[in-house]
Amino acid sequence: MEIYLFEIALTFYFAAAxxxxxxxxxxxRTTSIILLSLAVIGFLFHSSNIIARYVISGHIPIANLHExxxxxxxxxxxxxxxLEYRYRIGLLGSFIMPVVFILMLSSSMLPxxxxxxxxxxxxxxxxIHTVLAFVGDAAFAMAFGIGVMYLLxxxxxxxxHLGGLFQRLPxxxxxxxxxxKLITLGFPLLTLAIITGxxxxxSAWGSxxxxxxxxxxxxxxxxxxxxxxxxRLIAGWRGKRAAILSILGFCAVLFTFFGVNFILQSKHVx
Amino acid sequence: MGMGKxxxxxxxxxxxxxxxxxxxLCIILYGSFIMPLKEEFQxxHVMPLFQWMADNPLGSVWWLWAAVGVLSLLTAxxxxxxxxxxxxxxxxxxxxxxxxxxxxHIGFLFVLLAHLFSSYGSFKExxxxxxxxxxxxxDGTSVLFEEIKxxxxxxxxxxxxSAGISYLREGVRFKSDIIRPNSPSFHGGYGIYIKTVxxxxxxxxxxxxxxxxxxxxxxxxxxxxLSGMTTLLALKIKKEQ
Numbered sequence: 068m069e070i071y072l073f074e075i076a077l078t079f080y081f082a083a084a085x086x087x088x089x090x091x092x093x094x095x096r097t098t099s100i101i102l103l104s105l106a107v108i109g110f111l112f113h114s115s116n117i118i119a120r121y122v123i124s125g126h127i128p129i130a131n132l133h134e135x136x137x138x139x140x141x142x143x144x145x146x147x148x149x150l151e152y153r154y155r156i157g158l159l160g161s162f163i164m165p166v167v168f169i170l171m172l173s174s175s176m177l178p179x180x181x182x183x184x185x186x187x188x189x190x191x192x193x194x195i196h197t198v199l200a201f202v203g204d205a206a207f208a209m210a211f212g213i214g215v216m217y218l219l220x221x222x223x224x225x226x227x228h229l230g231g232l233f234q235r236l237p238x239x240x241x242x243x244x245x246x247x248k249l250i251t252l253g254f255p256l257l258t259l260a261i262i263t264g265x266x267x268x269x270s271a272w273g274s275x276x277x278x279x280x281x282x283x284x285x286x287x288x289x290x291x292x293x294x295x296x297x298x299r300l301i302a303g304w305r306g307k308r309a310a311i312l313s314i315l316g317f318c319a320v321l322f323t324f325f326g327v328n329f330i331l332q333s334k335h336v337x
Numbered sequence: 338m339g340m341g342k343x344x345x346x347x348x349x350x351x352x353x354x355x356x357x358x359x360x361x362l363c364i365i366l367y368g369s370f371i372m373p374l375k376e377e378f379q380x381x382h383v384m385p386l387f388q389w390m391a392d393n394p395l396g397s398v399w400w401l402w403a404a405v406g407v408l409s410l411l412t413a414x415x416x417x418x419x420x421x422x423x424x425x426x427x428x429x430x431x432x433x434x435x436x437x438x439x440x441x442h443i444g445f446l447f448v449l450l451a452h453l454f455s456s457y458g459s460f461k462e463x464x465x466x467x468x469x470x471x472x473x474x475x476d477g478t479s480v481l482f483e484e485i486k487x488x489x490x491x492x493x494x495x496x497x498x499s500a501g502i503s504y505l506r507e508g509v510r511f512k513s514d515i516i517r518p519n520s521p522s523f524h525g526g527y528g529i530y531i532k533t534v535x536x537x538x539x540x541x542x543x544x545x546x547x548x549x550x551x552x553x554x555x556x557x558x559x560x561x562x563l564s565g566m567t568t569l570l571a572l573k574i575k576k577e578q
Contacts, residue, residue, distance in 0.1 A: 183490075186497050186518040251573075255566050262559040271519050273461070273530045273547035275555055276452065277382045283369040287362060294358050300438075301351050332373045 069123065070179070072116035073137065077171050079109030080140075083160065084168040091161040094235055099157035106164060110144045117141060124181045127194040129201070131182070132328065136174035138197075139324070140167045142205035146249075150209065154245065158235050162212035192267035196260055200285075203256030204320050207292070210249040211317035214310035217242040221307055243306050246313055247299065254292045261285055280331035284323040291316045348417040357414060361407045368400045383463065386456035412449055415442050434572050440565030447558025455551030463532070465541040471505070472546065476525045479505045483513075485540040498534040500542045526550075 083105035090098045117138065120128035128134040147163045150156065184193075216236055223233040236242075264282070265275035276282060295312045298304035304312075327333050347353055372378040377393050390398045419439045426435040466472060472480045484501035499517035503510045504524055514522040514529075521530045532543040 183494055183496060186495070189497070190519045192519070251570060255563070255570065258562060258566065262563070265555060265559070267519075269549070269552055270521065271530075272532075273521065273528050273545050274382055274455075274459075274549060275552055276455070278372060278378075280369050280373065283365055283372075287365055287369070290358055290362055290365075294355065297351070298355065331369065 069116050069119035072112050072119055073175070073179075076109045076113035076116055077168075077175055079105050079112060080144075080164065080168045080171050083109060083164045087161040087164045090158065091232075093231075094158065094161075099160075102157070102160045102164070103151060106144060106160060107148065110141070110148060113137070113141050113144065120181065126184055126189075127197065128181075129193070129197040130184055130188060131178065133174050133177035133179045135197075135201075135324075136170050136177065139201050139204060139208075140170040140174065142201045143167050143170070143208045146202075146205050146209050150245065154237070154241070156237050158216070158232075159212065162215055163209065166208060166212070187271050190267060190271070192263060192270075196263040196267055199256050199263060200260035203253045203260055204324065206249045206253030206256065207288075207313070207317050207320050210246050210253065210313040213242055213246045213249065214313040214317075217246065217310040218307065218314075221310075239306060243309060246309055247305075250292060250295055250313060250316075254289075254296060257285070257289055257292065261289060277334070279334045280327045281323065281333040281335040284319065284327050288316065288319040288323055291319050345417065348414050349421055351418075354411070354414050354418070357407055357411045361404060361411065364400050364404045364407065368404070371397075371400070383461050385459045386452075408449060412446060415446060419443070431572070433568060434576075437565045437569035437572065441562055441569065442565075444558045444560070444562025444565055447554050447561060449558075451551035451553075451555035451558055453551070454554060455549050458548075458550045460527075460548040461545060462547075463543065463545045465535075466544050467539055467541045472544070474525060474527055474546070477506065478524060480524075480529060480546075481505055481510075482542065482544075485534055485542045487534050487536065495534075498531065498542070500531050500534075500544075502529060 083102055086098055086102045086105060090102050117128055120134065124130070129138050143163065144167055147159065147167075150159060217239060220233065220236045220239055220242060223229065223236070224239065237245075261282075264285075268277065269275040291312070295309065295316060298312075299309055327335075372381070375397055377397055381389055383389075384392075386401075390401055395402075419442045423435065423439055426432075429435050466482045468482060468485055470482045472482070474480065481503045482500055483503055485498075486500070487498040488496040490496060497517065499515050501515050502513070502522060504512040504514075512524070516522045516529055516531045518531065521528045523529075527546055527548050530545040530547065532545060534540065534542045
């Protein structure tokens with residue numbers, strides 16, 4: 068049952084990704100409504116899949132890379148829908164839903180078997196630490212999307228291409244403001260995720276810091292976003308520089324999430 | 338301009354902070370790729386960091402020394418900037434808004450201090466113990482491993498494991514405890530952790546006895562960091578509204 072829910076969600080996200088392309092090149096009010104509807108329906112099936120896995124396994128379904136990628140996508144869609152509700156940027160979906168679909172597609176290709184948790188993972192910290200990390204990362208993913216939109220819009224302004232896409236993208240000021248808000252949401256969550264991870268490591272392994280590649284890369288990501296906030300608040304770095312830094316930061320997030328698992332050796336399950 | 342003023346200006350500069358952070362990022366980035374490749378890094382967390390760095394060739398650990406150096410400069414930079422900020426804004430209308438970022442900085446410095454304490458004075462000893470084994474602690478207490486258990490289901494999956502321990506002083510039991518994953522036992526600043534169990538050829542548990550003097554400082558630093566950040570965010574949101 069839960070497998071079908073996942074597949075249905077994936078199908079809706081795929082349809083949303085296709086509509087995104089149409090929306091990007093020739094968006095109308097109808098395509099925006101269809102895109103949003105597909106995303107909402109996909110999100111509902113996706114939520115049901117996560118709940119079903121939770122009920123079956125008895126723990127929060129973030130225990131392997133398949134579940135983690137799926138949960139990460141779910142968090143991104145959740146924040147996307149919130150931003151849609153709050154700011155009504157129809158075109159935002161064109162920058163986010165393809166990322167969601169790629170994440171879900173990669174999740175679908177990973178082993179889905181629900182295995183019992185190892186004794187070390189049977190801790191309330193699993194839910195707290197991972198949920199904080201994923202919601203924080205999802206905020207950074209959205210900041211990435213907004214950053215790309217900012218660079219595109221700035222390009223249109225500078226090259227005086229004030230046509231269709233320029234009209235449909237929000238103003239540079241709004242994009243910059245949303246970017247900043249997303250980073251101020253993501254940074255405390257990432258900090259909390261690192262702190263709760265350290266507390267868990269102390270109770271499980273007797274050491275709050277073990278130089279594990281995942282820990283090191285989380286620290287790298289944390290430093291990047293700390294720089295983003297510092298230069299913004301103290302030196303007034305806004306706009307293009309902030310957008311570029313948020314794109315760079317999300318590259319670090321992606322490497323922490325996927326790269327560390329595939330290239331480096333980590334004690335973390337995902 | 339005097340030398341002292343030049344040094345002060347250097348540490349007061351945001352440019353200094355950014356360059357230090359950039360260099361630190363490059364060093365850690367390099368380290369993250371080097372650590373899995375070199376065998377000596379497998380023992381990095383089994384002894385205090387400074388002792389481990391002193392015991393290993395400089396060719397492998399130079400980047401860790403460099404990171405310590407950059408972090409020391411960053412600490413001075415953070416301290417000087419925080420003091421200057423508070424002095425500049427003394428008497429400001431919203432002192433909480435002035436102090437919150439500095440609380441965040443103090444939290445960060447506490448975490449660095451925690452790492453310094455852990456790197457210098459931590460203790461770790463790992464080994465397999467069988468039922469009936471006694472492990473001595475430095476305060477004269479002994480830990481007796483009385484029982485080693487595991488929950489194994491029909492498919493052979495080990496769902497949980499634990500060990501029953503007793504603390505003895507001069508051969509007399511004064512405290513008993515059960516250790517399991519995520520649930521260590523603490524005595525006199527030492528933590529007794531169970532990592533795994535084996536039942537062939539006889540029941541043994543992989544035990545780690547550790548002392549981490551920085552843990553409490555790290556916790557305080559984390560709490561300060563988060564309180565500062567929460568206050569700052571709340572004030573900013575309130576200001577916007």
